[in-house]
Amino acid sequence: MTRIHLQDVSVAFPIFGAYGTSLKHTLTASVTGGRIGRDSGVTIIQALQDVSLDIREGDRVGIVGHNGSGKTTLLRTMKGVYPPQGGRCEVTGRIASLVEPVQGMEPEATGWENIALRGVLTGMAQSEMQRLTPEIAEFSGLGDYLAMPVRTYSTGMLMRLAFSIATSIRSDILLMDEWLSVGDADFKERAEIRLREVVEQSGILVLASHSAELIARECNRVVQLEHGRVIRDATLDRPEPVAG
Amino acid sequence: MQSSTSFNQAWQEWWQGTCNVRAWWTLARYDIVLRYRRSILGPLWLTISMGAMLLGIGPLYTELFGASKTEFFPHLALGIIFWQYIAGTINDGCTTFSNAANHIKQGDNPLAVFGWRVWARNLIQFAHHIVLIVPLAIWTGLRPAPANLLFFGGFAILLVNLLAATFSLGIVCARFRDVPQVVSSLMQFLMFVTPVFWLPDRLPPTAQAILLNPFAILLDVVRGPLLDKPPAAWAWWAMLGWTLTNLLVAAGLFVRKRSQIVYWL
Secondary structure, three states: OOEEEEEEEEEEEEEEOOOOOOHHHHHHHHHOOOOOOOOOOEEEEEEEEEEEEEEEOOOEEEEEOOOOOOHHHHHHHHHOOOOOOEEEEEEEOOEEEEOOHHHHOOOOOEHHHHHHHHHHHOOOOHHHHHHHHHHHHHHHOOHHHHHOEHHHOOHHHHHHHHHHHHOOOOOOEEEEEOOOOOOOHHHHHHHHHHHHHHHHHOOEEEEEOOOHHHHHHHOOEEEEEEOOEEEEEEEOOOOOOOOO | OHHHHHHHHHHHHHHHHHHOHHHHHHHHHHHHHHHOOOOOOOOHHHHHHHHHHHHHHHHHHHHHOOOOHHHHHHHHHHHHHHHHHHHHHHHHHOOOOHHHHHHHOOOOOOOHHHHHHHHHHHHHHHHHHHOOHHHHHHHHOOOOOHHHHHHHHHHHHHHHHHHHHHHHHHHHHHHOOOHHHHHHHHHHHHHHHOOOOOOHHHOOHHHHHHHHOHHHHHHHHHHHHHOOOOOOHHHHHHHHHHHHHHHHHHHHHHHHHHHHHHHHO
């Protein structure tokens, strides 16, 4: 059964200034009894605080909130990137993530190589990769550019490739940070269709967005974050305006 | 109870990453291939540049030290090759996690994959260097001997130590960003107090103590067997203790700090 279960999840980032990451200062702090300079330069950012969510099969969850309210961090926590400092996060099901998918690319490697690399890193089987690679290549529409290092790609091309790879695998859960926003008209249209397919296949969709219209169109549940806390968790029976 | 469960969890995470050989081997291979992507000879340059260095330094130092070619040149050449491997892995290990931030934040793989990746890419580099032992043996008249078999034991020890170092340093350096500088300075210093360039039996009795540095012993257990100079029994025992210490430190850091690493990147 596909499910995302968060129980009182807290995630906090220590932000070290040049001061905090320096060993000398930590040592100085320890020999001075830990009083002078202790914690100096270390700011703690509470990105998520006591977040409890139970997301089940069929849920299309829209995450809304201001910049820095914890939307992306929440998605990454679900993906397992950030082990919560407090609470529990349990996920059942294969996850496909469209959270900064371009980041996982190797700039010097070609498009083909990046397809292979992402395939290996996301745990695709050899047979699966053989089957999917031509499909990914075709869908990206990059043609001969796939033989070029991806550092030569434009932002739009990179996004096309990353999107094609990330949406090629069947998954139970789809995590998205904003709807697809890059790409020319032609690609956008095809991407919309593909995305719709993937969303329909997925048992769970979690979509972080600033667009109230989009959330109303795609989601049946909305979670609003503010300063890392859930301040609203409501079911959307029919489209209704959402505070973004 | 508490600590044993967290140990088990850490072990499981580590083992899961370790078993994903395809992921870390592919990453390591790409690291090497991509670095030499636009050169015609590719990774063969690793072999060529090492060969050039040995050719330059070997005959000169043999003359300078007034040593015989048969005795000194293989000692020096293997010393440089192994030292480059050891110091290279240790310096590279400092950026194990900080340089993999983009992959780690995708959340697809356990952290251990990135430790093994650094270990593997340095092993690949070493493989490109050690092939020079063949022309070296032919030129200097180094012949196979039964003691050579001990090399496999010594090399296994070296591999384990380098793996432990990759994880330990990767963790510490992700948190403290000036440790890589400390490490590289330290390795420079250690290169001179370890018998890489000189013969340990030329050392005056008063200075014998520097042969107790763990890097000298480590070098001895891999190089000695190849030169038909089997290391003393105490060297093996010392190395065993050193290896266990290294493993304990790495395991301790991994168990206690692994869930914080991503927050430091």
